Amino acid sequence: MAMSGRRHARPGAGRAPATPGRGSGRAFSSAGGGAKASRVLTRRGRRADSAELLKMLRGLAEYEKLEPPSRAAERRLVADIFEKGRLGLFVASERGRLVGYALYFFSYSSFLARPTLYLEDIFVLKDHRGRGAGSALFRRCMEEAVGEGCGRMEWAVLAWNRAAIGFYERLGAASLDEWRLYRLTREQLLRSVRRRPQMRRSSAGAGALLN
Numbered sequence: 006m007a008m009s010g011r012r013h014a015r016p017g018a019g020r021a022p023a024t025p026g027r028g029s030g031r032a033f034s035s036a037g038g039g040a041k042a043s044r045v046l047t048r049r050g051r052r053a054d055s056a057e058l059l060k061m062l063r064g065l066a067e068y069e070k071l072e073p074p075s076r077a078a079e080r081r082l083v084a085d086i087f088e089k090g091r092l093g094l095f096v097a098s099e100r101g102r103l104v105g106y107a108l109y110f111f112s113y114s115s116f117l118a119r120p121t122l123y124l125e126d127i128f129v130l131k132d133h134r135g136r137g138a139g140s141a142l143f144r145r146c147m148e149e150a151v152g153e154g155c156g157r158m159e160w161a162v163l164a165w166n167r168a169a170i171g172f173y174e175r176l177g178a179a180s181l182d183e184w185r186l187y188r189l190t191r192e193q194l195l196r197s198v199r200r201r202p203q204m205r206r207s208s209a210g211a212g213a214l215l216n
Contacts, residue, residue: 022093022111022149045138047145050094050106052087057103058094059083065128069163092125095145097138105129107142111153119156122149127160139172161186 030048050058059079066073074082085091086108097105108126113119124146129138150158162169189197 117156124160
């Protein structure tokens with residue numbers, strides 16, 4: 006099963022996750038969906054996993070019917086994970102082959118006064134779904150959230166991905182239907198920042214709306 010938490014983080018102060026490559030691997034055995042039993046191993050991602058990670062990322066883009074990241078974006082992603090520590094990475098393997106990954110980062114809840122683990126991506130290769138890799142990766146993220154003292158864990162899922170939604174709801178996860186997601190693209194941000202003086206004048210009477 007492919008599950009996806011996609012690029013919809015709520016506002017918050019980001020925090021670097023644990024250093025990639027640290028931590029022991031975990032084993033998870035499953036014969037879910039009638040599939041032949043297999044042994045899934047999960048561990049923190051390493052720089053040496055970069056090529057396979059990017060292949061799976063392209064697979065996720067295809068699954069979600071989205072444009073894959075550009076080569077420049079791929080280079081930034083690898084640097085943000087393994088050099089800048091902006092994101093954490095778990096990978097799942099079967100018989101020595103990487104078959105899935107989970108990518109996450111931390112934001113913060115001011116009301117809970119605790120960090121939030123935000124699951125950016127979770128993906129399993131098509132031929133390896135239904136064998137427990139997705140469940141094992143999700144569990145590693147839950148354990149990470151608990152270990153880091155998080156008040157909650159959040160992610161987004163495409164409305165048509167009923168298999169993933171069913172999995173999340175069986176865990177007791179709730180859909181935040183009362184929240185409405187907003188987004189400014191990088192291009193919009195750049196345009197807005199460049200005309201900041203004009204924005205200040207036009208927003209002078211709108212303080213009550215922003216506070």
